[in-house]
Amino acid sequence: MNGTNALGDFLKARRALVRPEDVGLSGGGLRRVPGLRREEVAMLAGISSDYYLRLEQGRDRNPSVQVLKALARVLHLDTDTTGHLIGLARPGRPASRRRGARPEQVPVGIRQLIEGWTGNPAYVQNRFTDVLAVNSLAAALSPNYAPGVNLLRAAFLDPTERELRRDWAEATAEGVASLRAHVGSEVDDPRLVELVGELSLRSERFRLLWSRHEVRPRRSRLSRLAHPQVGDLELHSNKFEIGGTDGMTLVVFHPEPGSRSAELLALLGSLHAGGGGGSDDVGGPARTGPAERAEGGVDAAREERADRIAPRAGRRSGRRAADEG
Numbered sequence: 001m002n003g004t005n006a007l008g009d010f011l012k013a014r015r016a017l018v019r020p021e022d023v024g025l026s027g028g029g030l031r032r033v034p035g036l037r038r039e040e041v042a043m044l045a046g047i048s049s050d051y052y053l054r055l056e057q058g059r060d061r062n063p064s065v066q067v068l069k070a071l072a073r074v075l076h077l078d079t080d081t082t083g084h085l086i087g088l089a090r091p092g093r094p095a096s097r098r099r100g101a102r103p104e105q106v107p108v109g110i111r112q113l114i115e116g117w118t119g120n121p122a123y124v125q126n127r128f129t130d131v132l133a134v135n136s137l138a139a140a141l142s143p144n145y146a147p148g149v150n151l152l153r154a155a156f157l158d159p160t161e162r163e164l165r166r167d168w169a170e171a172t173a174e175g176v177a178s179l180r181a182h183v184g185s186e187v188d189d190p191r192l193v194e195l196v197g198e199l200s201l202r203s204e205r206f207r208l209l210w211s212r213h214e215v216r217p218r219r220s221r222l223s224r225l226a227h228p229q230v231g232d233l234e235l236h237s238n239k240f241e242i243g244g245t246d247g248m249t250l251v252v253f254h255p256e257p258g259s260r261s262a263e264l265l266a267l268l269g270s271l272h273a274g275g276g277g278g279s280d281d282v283g284g285p286a287r288t289g290p291a292e293r294a295e296g297g298v299d300a301a302r303e304e305r306a307d308r309i310a311p312r313a314g315r316r317s318g319r320r321a322a323d324e325g
Contacts, residue, residue, distance in 0.1 A: 005058035013213040127247035166224040176209040177216035
């Protein structure tokens with residue numbers, strides 16, 4: 001990651017993703033690098049090859065919005081990624097994003113809100129996917145939903161997290177693109193440098209995804225989980241920016257009403273009921289225990305449902321016998 005030439009790194013990475021035939025050019029001939037050549041990008045954008053070279057090399061850092069939009073069109077960037085490109089060309093750092101030594105504090109009202117949601121897993125994270133606060137049902141979904149855990153790091157480096165996520169490939173790609181979107185031009189932020197450095201060394205997939213410079217703000221998605229206690233779950237997640245904070249996001253899960261996932265999520269909540277409320281700035285709430293206890297909890301719930309059904313069945317049999325007599 002080169003924090004001194006974020007714009008040039010982005011342009012170079014994105015032109016490597018565009019095939020000549022995608023923009024009406026012949027793909028024949030010897031090409032030393034994938035994607036478009038610099039002179040091809042310049043020609044299609046209506047600028048000189050020398051000017052485009054200066055942009056990629058970081059020798060010109062103040063292109064006009066018109067030039068940037070022309071480059072975005074050539075590189076097939078969507079609206080979000082175009083906005084990211086324009087942001088990279090803006091010098092300086094917003095004052096609201098200058099990070100001090102004071103630890104991040106989740107607003108009290110937000111903590112109280114998520115702790116009161118007994119049927120919806122919810123947590124708060126910062127721009128770098130560090131978990132800041134969770135409620136008890138979120139902690140029951142994954143031990144990585146706990147304050148102090150970095151969710152992106154867990155997704156790439158924790159084998160249990162990969163087993164949990166049936167959509168792991170999709171989730172990791174979205175996670176990296178979302179991180180790009182939320183840090184913007186602040187690629188020299190010490191927290192980001194530390195995180196990207198570690199993941200680049202330890203995960204080949206992260207290196208590949210980070211090098212693509214894809215941008216995708218956090219949005220709603222469907223998470224497909226394989227929970228070790230209750231089985232397969234499909235949960236929608238909605239993400240809300242928390243006003244007055246430095247990029248904190250509230251994430252809330254919910255199943256389709258009346259679905260099998262809704263039943264299983266309720267069962268998971270009952271298995272972990274009484275294990276403590278939400279947590280903030282400390283370790284996560286106490287968990288139920290090993291898989292054997294979980295299986296026992298599931299069996300007990302099933303037996304309880306069977307006990308409720310059996311008397312009704314007996315009464316119906318008795319009435320049929322009396323009628324036949």
